[in-house]
Amino acid sequence: MKPADLAIRFAYFLEESPRYRRIKGAAYDLLENPQSPVRPYFDFFMMALVLTSVFILLYDVRHHLGHWAVKFEGLVVVVFVLEYLARLWVYDDAHKHIIEVYEESELIDEPFRLSRALREILRSKWDYVSSPLAVIDLLAIFPSYRPLRILRLFLLFRLFKLFRYTQNIQEFGAVLREKKAEFLTLFSFLLFILIVGSSAIYLFESANHGGQVHGFFEGIYWALVTLSTVGYGDITPHSFEGRLVTMVLILSGIGVISFFTSIVVSAFQEKLGEVRERQVAGRLAKLKDYTVICGYGRVGQVVAKHLARDHQPFVIVDESLEAVREARRAGHLAVHGRAQRFGMLRMLGVGGNARRVLCLTGDDVVNVYITLTARQLDEKIEIISRANHHRTLKKLELAGASRALEPYKIVGLIAGEYIGQPVAFEAIQGILMGQEEIALEAVRVPEGSWLEGKRVGETPLEALRLILFGVITPLERESDHVRHYYDLSAHRFQFNPGDDFILLGGDMLLVFGHRYSILRLRHRLKS
Amino acid sequence: MEERKRNIVVAGAGPVAQEVARQLCERGERVRLVDYDAERLKKARLAGFKAEQVNLEDDEELRSLGLGSEVDVLFALLEEDAENVFLVISVRALAPKMPIVAISETEETVKRLQAAGATKVIDPYQISGYRIYEMVHRPVIAEIMDRTVFGRGVDLQISEIPVPAGCFLDGEYLDRLELGSRYDLVVLGVVDRDYGDQLIFATHPKRHRIDEGDIIVVIGRRDELDRLKRDMEKPA
Structure with a gap:
């Protein structure tokens, strides 16, 4: 068999082998993949190795080190050489060049020339070898060659090698490269x-x-x-x-x-903006199920404040630099930019780890646009949007918002209720805004707890001074002993259930009462 | 008392004011929309409101609107906080007792408006922000509230019902009303004028005996509320 045939066959073998691809993928994760979880450990190990070896070489200038130092240096060089070769290998797929050249020659019915394929491979690998970081890597191997004193200078390249393992220094380099x-x-x-x-x-x-x-x-x-x-x-x-x-x-x-x-x-x-953006993206990659708040106006501020109080993760994006600065001052994670951009939303994890998007800008057009973009990126994500005009409501729904809220309508409602029943509404508003000692809370009946299977009449709610507003059950539950129930999107709300209504595990009791009473009930359900 | 139409003046013709005016009209109140700004007035008229141009800085014009005489409530819904504060001060001087509801753009203005004499200050952003937080934090409760108290034309309503003398609730204890079984209603609490305007929740540890002039606050469907009101008018 001619070497050319052998090379082609070997190239196809590699292309088809899932094992080869897996191994190469693992090497990529270890060396290059910025999102890989193992890479930080590798980087850290290499940094320690570089620093130790530099320290030993410096110490060696005036002191004499024993046999083990030579051995250690040998080990370092082996690791460096292996790393260099591995990076060269991972840089691109050599066998693909062979396949490409082969298929091209098949197409135009020419004999396959191995030399051309090899030239292609060499050219692409040379691209890597001549890149600054690769040069540094290569030079960093040299200082251990003792007979040549000038090579000691290359010790510095070992320190430069640290560049590779730290994100910040790389960013520094990238910024300067722009100029x-x-x-x-x-x-x-x-x-x-x-x-x-x-x-x-x-x-x-x-x-x-x-x-x-x-x-x-x-x-x-x-x-x-x-x-x-x-x-x-x-x-x-x-x-x-x-x-x-x-x-x-x-x-x-x-x-x-x-x-x-x-x-x-x-x-x-x-x-600076881009660097910050990348840092935020890095922090978001570690979070899960967080909220993306688009617009840090007055509404956004209130939402962020409450979420922060609950230690719920979220990130803010706003077009105004002033607003972003304000958000950072309040200690929130914030990015400056336009949320309607595909790239921005994707960077913020929409279509990835983000759980919901809140469109809270004062501009309905922007809100609709963000909703539409987010929905395109992720079919399942929860989108809650603010509608400043009631005509926008329909558009938001069409754009794919899960829920919408009209601030002005709420003002209208409050105004109306205030006219009709000032005292009641004041009280209810206080409860709903979490400003009162009295709260409206949903308390879950845990599976297997003493409350499971009990009738509503047997519950100790009255003794705890709680008022039962209703019970939230799964949609398919029967509504015996309930005069009126309301079907929500995923639950059934059984209003004012009779004494004979039986509670099951997973139901939620919607109760009014003093916070302490609610805490006591939760506590008793735990034990 | 409930049937009487109230005279309400809504100052401002911006989007908030329009929404408030629309909802008040739907409730059957007599509403006058006034503003000084020609641009806003034009927009409001285009939206179908009968908006009047009034110089809100002139006491004489305010008085001619009926402030201090036949107007029952004033809403100060202008777009600038400073305008609202000024209007509230002027009107408070004309009508010391009349309820004034004002809107506030920022948190600091809330106190300023109260100091100027506003009876109630609504901070729409605070409320909207909290509502959105609720949708995130407790979506089920938020949905129930949307379907009940916060919705319009919805199933459950909050109602304040004054207790007439000699009705069947007169003399009963608040926690023994049994309205949950006799009617499909949940009792929230009671306002006893002897103790001020605060709502005394039904969960309050001190037992409260209901008497004439108290106002009970209940949640339920309209038909059940009407049934209770009818029954309360009959002497026990």
Whole structure:
């Protein structure tokens, strides 16, 4: 069999093998996958390894370490080499190139050339090998080669290797990379000044003319020390021309430094939002069943306050920077951005871990839009939306809202009730708003508790000073001894059940009463 | 007393005011919608309201509306908090006893409006926020409340019923009324004018004996409430 046939057959074998794919997937999870749960452990292990090895190499400068240090260094190198190879392997699928080339040649009816496939593989792998992080990885292996002292310099690359394992430093790098063009400008300017400056000082202050500059390298060294405003003073110009050059160099040095600072600062300011966004996304990935609150206006603030009090997880998104700042000040997780964007909602976990979306902006168009977007991303997610106008209600329903609420209508209702029955409504409102000692609560009858199978008349509710408003049962329950019941979306509300109504496990008693009475009832149901 | 139509002035013609006016009209009250802002008035008229233009900063015009005389309740539902505070102060000076209901945009204004003389301050955002929180936190109770007290044209209603002299409840203890079995009603509590305007809940540890002039507060269906009212009018 020719090697080309063998390569093709092997490539197809790998393509079809689920085991190979599984192993490669595991390696990807370990090394690269940012969402993988095992990767943090691996990163941590590698960081410890890097730091220990650097420490040993530094300690080795002045002390003599025993046999074990050499062995440890050997182990480190083996791990680094294995890691390097594994990353090279995971970077892409080599066998796919073979298959691609083969299928292409089949299509145009040409003989398959293995050399072309190999060239493709090499080219794609070279992409990886020449990437900065891969170069650092490679260089980090070298310092253990003792005979060459300059290779000790590569020790620093071991420290650079730490970049790979920390998210924050990688983000730092990503932010600076965005400003490539500015840095390039700055660098060419710097280079120009440096060359001009060092040439001039070499001309005017060289040792031949009684100066301190002994060579062109010293000229460059001096120019850089001056330019950076560090100014050690080990080499100082004495001639008039030399001092003139120094003055020009110092002035341009200030310019270079402020330019550099402004590039870094502006890069971060521009990217701060994105960096924050990614951090929020990272924190959300660890949460489950949380609420996404779109809009941190007055309504959003009230909802967030209550949810925070209950320690329920939630995240806020708002278009206004001011509102986001406000939310962060209150200690909430918040992102700045437009919630109607697909990308934003997906980043916030809609279609993933998020359990419900609350559309609470003051703009009905935005609310409808968010509802629609969220519903497209996730068919099952609960969406509660605010309708500022009653005509929006229908649209929200069509867009896929599970529930909608009209603030103005509530005001109207309260106003109306206030006119009709001021005292009763004041009291009910207090109860419903959780402002009173008296509360309306649902108390579950646990399966197998002493209350199960009891008639309503036998319950100790009266002794506990609780008023039974009704019983919440599953929809399919009979309504014996109940004069009126109301079917809700998933439950049946049995209003004012008679004494002979029998309670079953899982039912909920809806009771009015003092908070202590309700607590006592819950407590007794537990024991 | 319940049958008498009340004269209500709604100040403001924005969306909130329109909604309030609509609901009050549905309840059969006599409502006048007034505002000074021509733009808002135009919108309200387009929505089908008979809105009148009145300068709300002028005491004479306020008096000519009947504030301080035949108007029973004023709603201050203007869009700016400052406007509402000013209106409440002006009207309170004209009519020291009349109930004034005001709306507040922010939490701080609630106190300011109360100090200005508002009888009741509604904070729509606070209420809406809490309602949404309830939908998240206790969806079943929220749904029951939507179907009962918070809905419109719904099945269960809260009602205040004054106890006439010599009716069959006169002299009974609050926790012995047995309205749950005799009628399909749940008794929430009672207001005894001798003890102030507060509602005394039926769960209160001190037993309360009902007498003439008390107002009992009950929840139930309209027909049951009517049956109870009819029975209460008959002497025991």
